[in-house]
Amino acid sequence: MSLGDKPRSTVSFLADRANLVTLAGLLCGVSSIYFSAQAALTAATLTLIWALFCDWIDGPIARRSQGRTEVDSAFGGQLDSLADLVCSGVAPGMLLLAVGDFNPWFLPGAFVLAIAGAIRLAHFNTIDGGGDSYSGLPIDSNIIAVTALFVFRDTIGPGSFPAVLYALIVTLAILNVSPFRVPKPTVRSYYMITAYVIGITALNVRLLLTSGPQ
Numbered sequence: 001m002s003l004g005d006k007p008r009s010t011v012s013f014l015a016d017r018a019n020l021v022t023l024a025g026l027l028c029g030v031s032s033i034y035f036s037a038q039a040a041l042t043a044a045t046l047t048l049i050w051a052l053f054c055d056w057i058d059g060p061i062a063r064r065s066q067g068r069t070e071v072d073s074a075f076g077g078q079l080d081s082l083a084d085l086v087c088s089g090v091a092p093g094m095l096l097l098a099v100g101d102f103n104p105w106f107l108p109g110a111f112v113l114a115i116a117g118a119i120r121l122a123h124f125n126t127i128d129g130g131g132d133s134y135s136g137l138p139i140d141s142n143i144i145a146v147t148a149l150f151v152f153r154d155t156i157g158p159g160s161f162p163a164v165l166y167a168l169i170v171t172l173a174i175l176n177v178s179p180f181r182v183p184k185p186t187v188r189s190y191y192m193i194t195a196y197v198i199g200i201t202a203l204n205v206r207l208l209l210t211s212g213p214q
Helices: 010-015 017-037 041-064 070-099 104-128 141-150 161-176 187-211
Strands: 133-135 181-183
Touching: 010 017, 010 070, 017 041, 017 070, 041 070, 041 141, 041 187, 070 104, 070 141, 070 161, 104 133, 104 161, 141 161, 141 187
Parallel strands: none
Antiparallel strands: 133 181
């Protein structure tokens, strides 16, 4: 089927394995937002890191799926971008709000990350999708940076951590829309991300078992 053929039903795209993985990542991102709203920061970080994992593996699954049409690829790309905005643009901002006890002063940080993420994804979808590199920091790097910082939350201390996270969020937003080029990931990158997800998961599960959902 080509883009000019009769439109398929919406639910027919659920038969695509890559789309199911993308939706699983979206579920993780929404779960992270929920846990942030409950101030369950460890659980929010844990679900956020698995949103990252799903975002990384849906592409390889799509490329290895046989019989995928042009429509499947176009739909999957749009679905992936929408999920990325929630998981890498909105969810980290919600974590910032939770860390700041939902003080209104933390809203600008959450807003600027979501806006930068939306602009970054729109630019990628319309202008920058081809080639061997990306313009600006890929939006999924937001999850990597934020979850890595949370590893040092106790070391930084509760008094300073909100300000440090705020500064990181604003920096990420600027980097998302900056003009520098970032090479596309290699096969080695996927192994590194998998190892990172497993490591962060282990740390957060340990925290959940020893100190509860905080």
